[in-house]
Amino acid sequence: MIVPLADLRAQYRSLKDEIDAATVAVIESSCFIDGHNVDSLEVQIATACGASHGIAVASGTDALVLSLVACGISRGDEVITTPFTFGATTEAIALVGAVPVYVDVDGCTFNLNTAQIESKITGKTRALLPVDLFGQMTDRKILADIAARHNLRLINDSAQAIGALQNSEKIAHTGDTTTLSFYPTKNLGAYGDGGMVLTNNEEVAGMLTTLRGHGQTAYGYHEYIGYCSRLDSLQAAILKVKLNHLADWNEKRRKNADAYNALLAETARNKTELQLPRQEPGNYHVYHQYTIRHPRRSEMQAFLKHNGIDTKIFYPLPMHLQNAYAYLNYHAGDFPIAEQVANEVLSLPIHPELTESQIEYVAEKVREFCNQ
Numbered sequence: 001m002i003v004p005l006a007d008l009r010a011q012y013r014s015l016k017d018e019i020d021a022a023t024v025a026v027i028e029s030s031c032f033i034d035g036h037n038v039d040s041l042e043v044q045i046a047t048a049c050g051a052s053h054g055i056a057v058a059s060g061t062d063a064l065v066l067s068l069v070a071c072g073i074s075r076g077d078e079v080i081t082t083p084f085t086f087g088a089t090t091e092a093i094a095l096v097g098a099v100p101v102y103v104d105v106d107g108c109t110f111n112l113n114t115a116q117i118e119s120k121i122t123g124k125t126r127a128l129l130p131v132d133l134f135g136q137m138t139d140r141k142i143l144a145d146i147a148a149r150h151n152l153r154l155i156n157d158s159a160q161a162i163g164a165l166q167n168s169e170k171i172a173h174t175g176d177t178t179t180l181s182f183y184p185t186k187n188l189g190a191y192g193d194g195g196m197v198l199t200n201n202e203e204v205a206g207m208l209t210t211l212r213g214h215g216q217t218a219y220g221y222h223e224y225i226g227y228c229s230r231l232d233s234l235q236a237a238i239l240k241v242k243l244n245h246l247a248d249w250n251e252k253r254r255k256n257a258d259a260y261n262a263l264l265a266e267t268a269r270n271k272t273e274l275q276l277p278r279q280e281p282g283n284y285h286v287y288h289q290y291t292i293r294h295p296r297r298s299e300m301q302a303f304l305k306h307n308g309i310d311t312k313i314f315y316p317l318p319m320h321l322q323n324a325y326a327y328l329n330y331h332a333g334d335f336p337i338a339e340q341v342a343n344e345v346l347s348l349p350i351h352p353e354l355t356e357s358q359i360e361y362v363a364e365k366v367r368e369f370c371n372q
Contacts, residue, residue, distance in 0.1 A: 001307075001308055001357075001358065001361050002308045003308060003309045003310060003349050003354070003358045003361065003362055004310045004349065004351075005310040005311065005312055005347070005349050005351070006185045006349075006351050007351055007353040007354075008184060008185070008189070010353040011351075011352075011353055014353075015241060015242070015245070018241045019238060019241055022237040022238060022240065022241050023234055023237060023238065025237065026233050026234050026237045027234075029233075031233055032232055032233050032234065033230055033232060033233060034230065034233070035233050037233045037236035037237045037240060038056050038230075038231055038233060038236040040236075040240065041054075041056060041231075041236045041239055041240050041243070042054035042055065042056050042196070044240065044243055045162075045180070045196055045198070045239075045243065046172070046198055048162075048163075048170070048243070048246075049158075049162065049170050049171050049172040049178065049180075049198050050169065050170030050171065050172045050173040050198075051170075051172035051173075051178065051198035051199060051200055052199070052200045052202070052205070053198065053199050053200070053201075053202070053205035054196050054197070054198050055196065055197045055198075055199075055205060055208040055209055055212065056194070056195070056196050056230070056231035056236065057194075057195045057196060057197060057208075057212050057229040057230070057231060058193060058194065058195065058212075058228075058229040058230060058231060059181065059183075059193040059194065059195045059229075060088060060159045060179060060180060060181025060182070060183060060193075060194075060195040061088040061091065061092060061181075061195070062195055062212075062227065062229040063159075063179035063180060063181070063195035063196060063197045064088060064089060064092035064129075064155070064157060064179050065092045065095055065096060065227070066197060066208055066211050066212060066227065066229065067092075067155045067176075067177040067179055067197050067208070068092060068093065068096045068098065068127070068129075068155065069096055069207075069211060070177070070197075070204050070207040070208045070211060071127060071153040071155060071176050071177065071204065072126070072153070073093075073096055073098050073126050073127050073153065074096060074097055074098065075096075075097030075098065076097065076098070076099070076124065077097075077098040077099070077124060077125075077126040077127070078098065078099045078101045078122060078124040078125045078126060079093045079098050079099070079100060079101065079125075079126065079127045079128070079129050080101045080102075080103055080117055080120050080121070080125060080127070080128050080129065081093065081100055081101070081102060081103070081112075081128075081129040081130070081131070082102065082103065082105055082111070082112045082130065082131050082133070082319075082338075083102040083104070083105070083318040083319045083320045083330075083335050083338045084105045084110060084133070084315065084318050084319075084335075084338040084341060084342060085131045085133055085157070085315065085319070086159075086314075086315060087319065087322070087324075088159075089129060089131055089157050089319075090319045090322075090325060091324075093129065094325070098126070098127075099124070099328070100319070100325070100328065101120050101122075101125070102120075102319070102320050102330070102334075102335055102338075103116045103117055103120055103335075104116055104335040104336070104337045104338055105335075105337050105338050105341065106337070107275075107293075107337045107340065107341055108275070108277070108278040109133075109136055109277075109278055109280060110133045110134060110277075110291065110341060110345075111130065111131065111132070111133050111136065111137075111138040112130045112131070112138055113337070114138065114139050114142045114143065114146070117143075117146055118146060118150075121146075121150055121152075125150065125152060126152060126153060127152055127153035127154070127155055128143055128146065128147055128152055128153070128154050128155070129155045129156075129157060130143055130156060130157065131157040131159075131160075132156065132157065132158045132159075132160060132161035132164060132171065133160060134160055134277070134285075134287070134288050134289040134290075134291055134314070134347075135160050135161050135164055135187070135253075135285050135286040135287045135288040135289065136161065136164065136279060136280065136283050136285040136286075137158075137161060137164050137165075137166040137171060137283055138156075139166075139280075140156075140166055140169070140173070140174040140175070141174075143156075143174070143175075144174045144175070147175075153176045154174070154175040154176050155175065155176060155177050155178075155179070156171065156172075156174075156175045156177070156178040156179065157179050158171045158172075158178050158179060158180060159179060159180060159181035159183075159186065159195075160181075160186065160187075160288035160289070161286060161288065162180055162186070162187055162188050162246065162286070163187060163188075163246055163247065163250040163284075163286045164283070164284055164285065164286045165283070165284035166282055166283050166284070167282040171198075172198035172199070172200070176199065176201060176204060177197050177198065177199045177201075177204060177208075178197070178198040178199070179195065179196070179197055179198075180195055180196045180197075180198065181194075181195050182194035182195060182196070182231075182235065182239060186288065187246065187249060187250060187253070187286055187288055188239065188242055188243060188246050189242070190235040190238055190239055191234075191235065191238050192235055194231045194235045194236075194239065195231070196231070210223060210224060210226065211224060211226045211227055211229075212226070212227055212228075212229040212230060213226060213228075213230070214226040214227070214228060215227075248352075249352040250286040250287075250352075252352035253286060253287040253288075253290075253350055253351070253352055254284075254285065254286070254287060256287070256290070256350050256351075256352070256354055256359055257277070257285070257287045257290050257350060259356070259359045259360075259363075260276070260290055260348065260350075260359065260362075260363055261276055263359070263360065263363035263364075263367075264276055264292075264363055264366060264367065267366070267367045267370050267371070271370040271371070273294055273295050273296070273370070274292065274293070274294050274366070274370050275292060275293035275294070275344075276292055277290060277291055277292065287350050288350075289314055289347040289350060290347060290348050290349075290350035291314065291345050291346065291347045291348075292345070292346055292347075292348065292366070293341060293344040293345055293346075294344055294346065294370075295343075295344055297313070297343065297344050297345065297346050299369075300346060300366070300369050301313070301346055303365070303368075303369045304362075304365055304366070304369070307365045309348075309349070309361075309362055309365060310349060311346050311347060311348055311349075312346075312347050313345060313346060313347070314345065314347050315342060315345075316342060317342060318335060318338040318339055318342050320334055320335060320338075321339070348362055348366070349362060
């Protein structure tokens, strides 16, 4: 049996008529930049995520960069974030001239260990930039309390967590901004790059709108040095079609995760090297990834590949050990949990197009490996 990590062809086939009609309508309108598709998508996603404003941009990375700039983060400022995530988070901080300051992660949720944040705050700290990794929100109340106590900006990287909840609150309920990515394999994915910044701050929203359009306050009048960062109308139209299905897809991911948990629970109890992902109380985890841990991760990945199962390592090297950020002068051992999980994590197929038999097959092969 072949089990892909993602199956975008199957997803397209299930929506083909809707997607095709939406793209043809954009082409016939000849409105390829901005326009009603972008405007309405911003409103719909902002509402779905608990924000007053949505500002569509060209990518999730741009969403982070523009958020930092709109929140006044600049050269020499320190931004506290996680070393265990995709590179865009650290990259965005560096691109605005700020300094990434890392905090170790929790080994079960993979999110920032919020208990360690305040020990890293200095006179130069200006913002917190947590990541809702793999689809589960970091503790928003603790983050908001720390930010308020120390007069810091709170920028939530929710690229992997659209649709997630925490104590019934949506991802953009708390914070100065919340960023999204519409990379094709995300829970809500475009057919190319795309992103959005969500905010409840009208001033920040206005600044973001200005920045994404070359810093113009009106056509030909440049108030700021800005960016060319627009979400094109074709992508917006596709995302509007997909947004109608997001809740069902997220629920299917959760059911798939429950199935894995049930099928692998006994093995995890008896073979303690296998660790399953943990959903924190009060969280509605949307499982962008279903990520397990095993000390013989590379062997397990090879075994699963041999049996037709596609997996991926998110992420193989923490950011503080990347060559690009050697100038920060971090070393191996500085963040031991992040380093350990980077050596042990493996993401199994979790996409909503998975069949019951595929899930059972993947679990069977994981059990077979663990019992060797």
